[in-house]
Amino acid sequence: MRTTIKEAATIEGIGLHTGCESRVTFRPAEGPTGYRFLSPLFKEPLPATLDRVAGTARGTNITDGEHKIHTVEHLLSAAAGLGIDDLDIEITGEEPPAADGSALPFARALLKAGVREKAGQERRTLGLDGQLEMAKGDIKFLARPMQHGVYFKLTYDYPHKLVGKQVVEFTLTPEEYLVRVAPARTFGFSHELEALKKAGLARGGSLDNAVVIEEERILAKGGLRYRDEFARHKLLDLIGDLALAGLPLRDIYIEAERPGHAANVNFAKLLLEKAQIK
Numbered sequence: 001m002r003t004t005i006k007e008a009a010t011i012e013g014i015g016l017h018t019g020c021e022s023r024v025t026f027r028p029a030e031g032p033t034g035y036r037f038l039s040p041l042f043k044e045p046l047p048a049t050l051d052r053v054a055g056t057a058r059g060t061n062i063t064d065g066e067h068k069i070h071t072v073e074h075l076l077s078a079a080a081g082l083g084i085d086d087l088d089i090e091i092t093g094e095e096p097p098a099a100d101g102s103a104l105p106f107a108r109a110l111l112k113a114g115v116r117e118k119a120g121q122e123r124r125t126l127g128l129d130g131q132l133e134m135a136k137g138d139i140k141f142l143a144r145p146m147q148h149g150v151y152f153k154l155t156y157d158y159p160h161k162l163v164g165k166q167v168v169e170f171t172l173t174p175e176e177y178l179v180r181v182a183p184a185r186t187f188g189f190s191h192e193l194e195a196l197k198k199a200g201l202a203r204g205g206s207l208d209n210a211v212v213i214e215e216e217r218i219l220a221k222g223g224l225r226y227r228d229e230f231a232r233h234k235l236l237d238l239i240g241d242l243a244l245a246g247l248p249l250r251d252i253y254i255e256a257e258r259p260g261h262a263a264n265v266n267f268a269k270l271l272l273e274k275a276q277i278k
């Protein structure tokens with residue numbers, strides 16, 4: 001059965017890249033409509049789907065052809081991670097709040113609203129009947145059918161003495177997502193910050209919503225939440241980007257090496273193209 005939330009829930013704050021104030025209100029969706037953004041900017045609800053992706057620079061943006069919503073992946077990750085199928089996302093402004101840089105505030109808001117099943121609405125899922133691979137340079141993806149469950153193995157690797165190689169393995173359930181993935185925060189390298197700001201990105205970024213890696217130390221409010229927080233955040237992003245396929249995953253093993261938003265979106269397109277939907 002498909003799921004949505006029981007009641008509305010709101011979250012407010014500034015966007016990571018735009019630095020602008022915004023408010024997101026999650027609302028129950030009556031129909032089998034997937035994830036949709038509702039805004040006074042849009043003539044009609046904007047589905048959060050792969051064909052609406054407008055950019056993948058440091059975040060995944062979607063568009064109706066005229067206006068953009070930036071950085072949708074953390075919010076979508078929370079919805080998909082918690083097993084929610086249909087959600088109306090009302091937004092003021094053009095980017096959801098950065099919150100604490102993780103998906104946890106979104107996940108908490110959704111759980112507070114409560115998840116409910118929708119009688120008479122059957123859930124369709126995305127599975128595979130064979131192995132699938134995608135590679136570009138040192139970025140690699142692999143997916144194959146699994147007996148039972150949705151399993152991720154993700155490798156993050158960055159040549160920095162405080163980062164190095166981190167591998168996270170994870171079986172997706174709402175309970176595990178909430179504890180092991182949702183709290184992992186956005187991170188960035190201090191040597192990139194100036195260039196990002198010049199490119200109009202990370203304008204709202206601060207230690208309140210990101211972990212900053214300097215040459216000799218890691219600046220993280222309250223300390224790192226996990227030893228491998230960076231790999232876990234990459235997994236959070238991947239789950240959010242795959243949600244743009246518009247279908248929950250079914251009995252699948254997914255391996256990702258050095259993923260990023262552009263590769264995630266391409267992989268989601270490939271998955272959807274080869275999917276066995278039922």
Ligand SMILES: [Zn+2]
Pocket residue numbers: 073074186233237
């Ligand atoms: Zn992210």
